[in-house]
Amino acid sequence: MTFRYCPECGCTLVQRETAGKSVPYCESCQQFCFPVSLPCVICLVVNEYNEIALIKQTYATKNKVCIAGFIEQGETAEQAALREVKEETGLTPLSVRYISSYYYEKKDNLMLGFAAFVNKAEFHIQPDEVESAAWYSIDEARHELSKGVTGKDLLRDWLRE
Secondary structure (H helix, E strand, O other): OOOOEOOOOOOEOEEEEEOOEEEEEEOOOOEEOOOOOOEEEEEEEEOOOOOEEEEEEOOOOOOOEOEEEEOOOOOOHHHHHHHHHHHHHOOOOOEEEEEEEEEEOOOOEEEEEEEEEOOOOOOOOOOOOEEEEEEEOHHHHHHHHHHOOHHHHHHHHHHHO
16 A cells, blocks of 8 residues: 555655655655555465365455455464464364465555465355355366466465475
8 A cells, every 4th residue: 555645644745765766755744654565364275185275255356266364453474364264264273384475466465375274174154255165176276276376376385395
């Protein structure tokens, strides 16, 4: 998110050079207002049979995707990964392991990628957020995620481990 107005005083910002970059600057407060990128988690949910859980969201793409969401204030990335998996699938992760970070240009987000390990069980989805959820073999998941960006990269990186 790039600021157009100062978050402290509300004045219109101007562009000013610093460290070779043009950055919004408040002449009233005499401070730079650097762009903010909201951190997110993205989770590859894996069961004991090496099946991958993918969801179809009600509000976004028609593609199948990994579980993802924003890190809430006061929450660690690991806590956010555990919470998002539970909220979106109804499954309780046994553990989560950090895989890699990804930049999601479309929304200007830094996504921290995790593998979340669960026991295979029936999904209990939130119908206002998730349209459907299903288990896929690794090859099926690779095919389903081929239309996306970050989930495909997360699966690839997890498989390399």
